Amino acid sequence: MLKYLVGRLAGILPVLLVISVFVFGFVHLLPGDPARLVAGPDATQKDVELVRQDLGLDQPLWVQYGRFLGNAVQGEFGRSMKSKRPVSQEIGERFLPTFYLTVVAMVWATLAGLLIGVASATRRGRWQDHVGMVVAVSGIAFPSFWLGLLMIDLFSVKLGWLPTSGYGTWQHYVMPSLTLGLGVAAVMARFTRSAFIEIAREDYVRTARAKGVPARLVVWKHTLRNAMIPIITMVGLQFGFLLGGSIVVETVFSWPGLGRLLVDSVNYRDYTVIQAEILLFSLEFIVINLLVDVLYALANPEIRYS
Amino acid sequence: MSRSPAAAAAAAIDALTRSAGPAPSLLSVEGLSVAFAGDDGPVRVVEDLSFSVAPGETVAIVGESGSGKSVTSLSVMRLVDYAGGRIVGGRIRFTGRDGRERDLAAPSADSLTGMRGNDIAMVFQEPMTSLNPVFTIGDQIAEAVMLHQGLDRKAARAEALRMLEKVRIPEPARLLDRHPHQLSGGMRQRVMIAMALSCRPSLLIADEPTTALDVTIQAQILRLIRLLQDEMGMGVIFITHDMGVVAEVADRVVVMWRGKKVEEGPVEEIFRAPQHPYTKALLSAVPKLGALSGQDLPVRFPLLVVDDAKAGAAPPAPPVQDTVRGEAAPLLEVRDLTTRFDVRKGIFGSLKARVHAVEKVSFAVRPGETLALVGESGCGKSTTGRTIMGLQAATSGAIRFDGVDTTTLDSNGQAKLKEKIQYIFQDPFASLNPRMTVGFSIAEPMLVHDYAPAAAPGQSRRRAIEARVAELLTQVGLRPEHARRYPHEFSGGQRQRICIARALACDPKLIIADEAVAALDVSIQAQVVNLLMDLQAARGLSYLFISHDMAVVERVSHRVAVMYLGQIVEIGPRRAVFENPQHAYTRRLMAAVPVADPGRRTRDLRLLTGEIPSPIRALGDEPAVAPLVAVGPDHFVARHAIGGDF
């Protein structure tokens, strides 16, 4: 296992290198001149040229890439073109808010999704199933933007229970994490339900019943343990997506996270920030994948021993 | 002896109800009906079924797919409720260990959980999927023990170990902490049996417990069940479609057909003097090893056709299959064929071991000849077929087809080769595209190979292909209008016929039939085998018939090659190999085949053990290939350095 982990970790570097080429390429292929955007709407041609030199955008692409890569290797991503702060600081102060929010949202959403999914699957075709799946479908279909505003209106404006937006105390987490997690919970519920139903059809579940295992244990032990294997993958995937920062939720609740930063930097063609942020997302995805694989192996003995 | 009249009446009734069985019954099924939800309302899958099982007795329920035999077994366990079925009538009276009689068919029988696995246990057909992959063997056996016997974890584990020993698993202590995927099918079935018997049930239901296993393993499992039955005195319901197995294990037989019991009786009577036409037809279709003793050439199954419970007229004596053109040059020649797979592990995929799937295999197939390739799982017979077909690259060796070395062919030649060699797979479900009409599936090879069927003057290519599809469907016993339907509208046997029609589309010379009839019910299997032989007679086809079923092989083949661990250990004319097997492995293989004759039941209850060895070898550990030595005309056998080492 340890050897496997070390191997996988070593494998991350070349992947990141390839990603860095793509990221750099894509960012520089975006239409629009960042120098012009950085310089501002009423900057003169001269101003723009000054900015261009300042940002090093007058140099050949490969020189820019080399510099980017050289810096990146040292964990240094240069300065934001827009704010002129080190990118590491810019992203650093945004990472934790997004991370915390994602964790909170994922935890409740996964638990709720699992419970609803299992409840629906075990009462398949009955009213509990229908209610569960209607909730799940609406959870997916609900625009989180609209849901967020609705909650603000109800819980902040009308009832005065929760702060409308911002980041800080635990109260600030309630609405954003509910909004962010709703879609995940819905996806998890549906996914759990179908994984569960599929597993429930397996011969070994029948074996468990034939052994006289009580219904409760058939569900929570024999079926769920196996259903967890695909569910873990799903959780990892969802977690990876959310870690990128939810643009909508962060916007509605003024959450100082990565999603908003990315939108801002794309609008601004803040190359350095975009590059670093996408590299960070890739890294997160790779790490989560690794974690998922490890968990997957722990849950699935067939993988563990091969 | 004085009894009250009421008690006497009760005793009389009791005697009446028991009269069905030879002894006081353990289980008594009376008028059982089970329905499943269908598209047009509930469909009765089991209707008015009655039978009983006495302690220590083995009752076999026989029937083909859809006869309701598995549903019956699930009903007794009340597992049918989870499969979407519902008991709509009848009673299932069961006398538990406590001496109380219960009606398991009663709606309130949810409390059955306590009896399941305790009083009644069950072993299923699919050992590969019937164990929970995420729990260890020890945990799974101990779970049942803890549930029913109230033992603590440690004691339950000890009990599990004892059960594993009981089912003769080598190194049972090590096995406790293993997961199912680390075990072979036979081992898993032993674990299933250990689990089922862990609480010493009074009734064991075995639903096709050996169908998925190789014959030598099947023999082991059958003996094991019998031995444990004798030891524990339990009643056994044995569900099977295999008359050979029935003859081997059953005391009494219940024959089911389309949800109803059509015949019941002691096993000898059923085999000796079947009454019901269906039973007769079933028995006629059963391939019996040794049926062709004294015959040189293959002979078709003498088929009785049963339709609406009326037997057809006795068939004319089937013709012998004298189709081999011995004088002609071999159609297919395989010389020293070796196919190996690399086993790679670790992040850099370094080579750790090799699977020696096929090792220096040589044989020839003449025009019009059927060569059977027999052996058990992992012996390399399928890989041989796939390599000849070009689906798998050969490591070394030569394959000449129609005088051409196929390994030297360019892609064009390869395509042409594939047109002349066709493959029929075991699973007709998987090998037909569910979204294509049957007609298209049959026409596809012609389109791919640009094959132009003979066209009537002025007929377009499209029309010619359509005509050809119709002709092929007729040839395989289907109707031309079936071309417009989709695979799911056909039964398994019909689908295999469609696969055969497709294989015939481009007028091939050689058909590689890889377990082509293994998944079919016996009567269907016999029909398909006969069809293959008809086609051989009509078209002079050659077959490479890959199978593990010795009885079918006996029917169909002119010559037989026995494979073991990637090598041919014996090859020769069918009669010579079957009547005078020279290699120890061939003999063992033959001995393991259940004989569909209760009179010839193996009385030897010594337990067989042993696994089929693995063809995976460490790097550099090359297997020794024993040379084939002639022992008769055209009959060769491998002489191993150490006698009998296989």
Next chain:
Amino acid sequence: MTRFALPLLAGLLAGTALAGPAFAAKDLVVGMPDNITTLDPADINDTLSQSASRTMLQGLFGFDKDMKLVPLLAESFTVNDTATEYTYRLRKNVVFHDGTPFNAQAVKTSFDRLADPANRLKRQSLLAMLAETVVVDDYTITLKLSQPFGALNNNLAHPGAMIHSPKALETYGKDIGRHPVGTGPYKFVSWEADTLKVEKNDKYWKQGLPKIDHVTLKSVPENGSRIAMLQTNEAQFIYPLPPEMVKMVEGNQALEIIDAPSIIARYVAMNTMKKPFNDPRVRQALNYAIDKNAYAKVVYRGYAGPLDSAIPSKLGFHVTQPSQYTYDLAKAKALLAEAGYPNGFEAEMFGRNSTNFIRGMQFVQQQLSQIGVKLTVTPLEAGVETARVWGVEKPEDATVQMQYGGWSASTGDADWGLRPLLWGKGFPPKFFNVAYYKNDTVDAAIETGIATADTAKRAEAYRVAQEQIWKDAPWIFLGVENLLAGKSKKLTGFYYVADGGLQMEEADLQ
């Protein structure tokens, strides 16, 4: 399990009931639409960051709430006839937040920094004409220009020319934008992600000011959330207030709406070098074809006024044009026919892809279809639009036919409202003359206006320019946006200025 979900949720929420916002009396929170980019005004080009830095920094001049030029750190000035040499008397007894005294040397340090192209500051153009700064004495400074520039005081009133503490500049160097130290009413406390906090400057040179202890500027990008903050009193001032959401604030007794004309002109620039827009009659026809009142109603829900000259009325030297392009389809058709397009023509119009811009473009499209002019509307993402306009080196290569756009002249002066947009020497990529409009009279007037600091001469020059431009109609003059903001009635002395900036020096909470 579903049946547990609701009580659980309710329980969670009930636990939070104690979380009501509780602010001390004099803490002000302002909800803004975007993030602050930096707090070094010399390097800022967005109004929002300018407003933020204006809480802490000040220049020699500033604007009052009506966009009138007022002296701040300068007490008086003199200028020579050719507008090439300005001398300023500075305010005494002013101290930077870090204790450094404010004096001529401090001004020189900031101005020289801004003017030096090597520093690559975005606002360098404000003092690009600066040749030399001369410290005459501690409180007198002379600016010598390389060319005449009559609008210098306006440029100095621009936030970009605000004065940093020279000590802070030396200490923080490039990071001055994260550590602003000025002479303004508030001192920097912290700036994290989307929130800037400043506190009262006890030593502020204006007596009795400021009255607020803490000000928090928070970026709340979502309109609905911003309004919710105002409704819950988590914020006392929010801007902008989208016209369609005005109703949400109107009903609330504790709140009021700020609705005032801005200096943001909305227009469609037509490429006067290309057919069919090279004919003034065509351009006039298009102006006649649009109902400006309907435009204000449809696009801004009525929260917009007319653009009655080439510059909005809040800019210096604005002159309302006597003959307006009133909605007259007959006249428009006649003019088109006269120009040789009796059946109209087809053209492409592009602009930004925001909801508001798209709505505006669709309105123009619909209006012009009445006179047979068929427009294809192309909404573009900011970066793409910039590339399309600025990627052009020679006017002949321009693919622009019509651009829906707008302009906010941040100096508040007619010069910056005209020169970048309609000067014959300001074609892209040099300036923003997307209409490729060139008229000798206008060019001369613009050049005269900037060459003198004499108010009368400048007024005359810009009157001439506006008159000529109006006649030539290089644009479809659509309107002037109103500024909309929501505010707590308890908040006083807080101004939303016509240039979109905020002034909170005099702010107080009742």
